[in-house]
Amino acid sequence: MPILNETIESIDARRSVRFYDSKPVDDEVLLQLLESANRAPSGFNLQPWYFVVVRDDDLRLKLRAAAMDQRQVTEAPVVVVFVADPECWKEQYDRVLELSRKSGALPEEVCRFYRKNVDLLFRTGPFGLFGFLKKFGIPLRRLLKPTPSAITSPTDARNYVKAQTMLSAATFMIAARSFGLDTSPMEGFDESRVRRILKIPASMSVPVMIALGYADQSEQAERSARIPLSEKVRINLFPEEEQKFPLS
Ligand SMILES: Cc1cc2nc3c(=O)[nH]c(=O)nc-3n(C[C@H](O)[C@H](O)[C@H](O)COP(=O)(O)O)c2cc1C
Structure with missing residues (x-):
C-alpha cells in the first residue's frame, strides 16, 4: 500500500500538461510558487537562479516561436523562464x-x-x-586524497548553475500541483533567441521554462510511463545481481 500525504499526492499528480484552459493564475498563488522555488536547496546556498514571469501575450507569442512552436507557451496564461547566473559566486x-x-x-x-x-x-x-x-x-x-570536481571553464560554470536552478524548477512544479495548477517544463527552445526576447544578459543561461495554468480537462493525456522502481534501486552496491528492492 502506498503511504500518502499531501506532498506525495502533489508529486504523484504532477504531469506535463500541454493543453490549458484560459483560467488565469491568481497573483498570490503565483507569488507563493516563486517563494517555494526560491527556497530550493543549492550548493553552498548559492541561489544562482532568477525567475522571469511572462504573462504578456506578445512576449509569449515570441517565446512560442523560439520554442519550436510549442502550444503550451501561449495556451497557458503564465510562462516562468528560469535563468541561471554563472556569476552568482561573486x-x-x-x-x-x-x-x-x-x-x-x-x-x-x-x-x-x-x-x-x-x-x-x-x-x-x-x-x-x-x-x-x-x-x-x-x-x-x-592520487593522494579525495578531491571533488571543480569548475575549470565557463562551460563548467554554466552547467553547475544550470543543475542548481533545475532544483528550483522541480520545487516550483510540485508546489504548483499542490494548488491544483498544472505545469509543462520545456527545454526545447532556442536559448539565444529566448535571451534576446526577454533581454536576459548574455552571461546567463536559460535551463528551462515552465508553462503554468489549469489543464484543459477535455484534453487529458495518459499518465506517463516509468521503469519500475525495482529496476532503479540497488541495495548497497550498484550491481543488481545480489539484492533487489524491496528487501524481502
Ligand atoms: C528538463 C525538461 C525538459 C523538457 N522539455 C520538454 C519540451 O521542450 N517539450 C515538451 O513537450 N515536454 C518537455 N518535457 C516534458 C517531458 O517530456 C516529461 O516530463 C516526460 O515525458 C515525463 O512526463 P510527465 O512530466 O508527464 O511525468 C521536459 C521535461 C524536463 C524535465
Whole structure:
C-alpha cells in the first residue's frame, strides 16, 4: 500500500500538461510558487537562479516561436523562464553570506570557510589560467586524497548553475500541483533567441521554462510511463545481481 500525504499526492499528480484552459493564475498563488522555488536547496546556498514571469501575450507569442512552436507557451496564461547566473559566486554570494550572518543561520567561521571554497570552486583566474591549473592539478591531487570536481571553464560554470536552478524548477512544479495548477517544463527552445526576447544578459543561461495554468480537462493525456522502481534501486552496491528492492 502506498503511504500518502499531501506532498506525495502533489508529486504523484504532477504531469506535463500541454493543453490549458484560459483560467488565469491568481497573483498570490503565483507569488507563493516563486517563494517555494526560491527556497530550493543549492550548493553552498548559492541561489544562482532568477525567475522571469511572462504573462504578456506578445512576449509569449515570441517565446512560442523560439520554442519550436510549442502550444503550451501561449495556451497557458503564465510562462516562468528560469535563468541561471554563472556569476552568482561573486557579489551576490557576499550578500548570501551577509544575510546568513545577520540571521544567525551561519556562524562567522562557516561563512569564511564557504567564501574560500566557493572561490576555489569557481575561480578560473586571468585568461583561465587557474582553471587550467585546476583541470590538471585535480586529477593529480586525487592520487593522494579525495578531491571533488571543480569548475575549470565557463562551460563548467554554466552547467553547475544550470543543475542548481533545475532544483528550483522541480520545487516550483510540485508546489504548483499542490494548488491544483498544472505545469509543462520545456527545454526545447532556442536559448539565444529566448535571451534576446526577454533581454536576459548574455552571461546567463536559460535551463528551462515552465508553462503554468489549469489543464484543459477535455484534453487529458495518459499518465506517463516509468521503469519500475525495482529496476532503479540497488541495495548497497550498484550491481543488481545480489539484492533487489524491496528487501524481502
Ligand atoms: C528538463 C525538461 C525538459 C523538457 N522539455 C520538454 C519540451 O521542450 N517539450 C515538451 O513537450 N515536454 C518537455 N518535457 C516534458 C517531458 O517530456 C516529461 O516530463 C516526460 O515525458 C515525463 O512526463 P510527465 O512530466 O508527464 O511525468 C521536459 C521535461 C524536463 C524535465
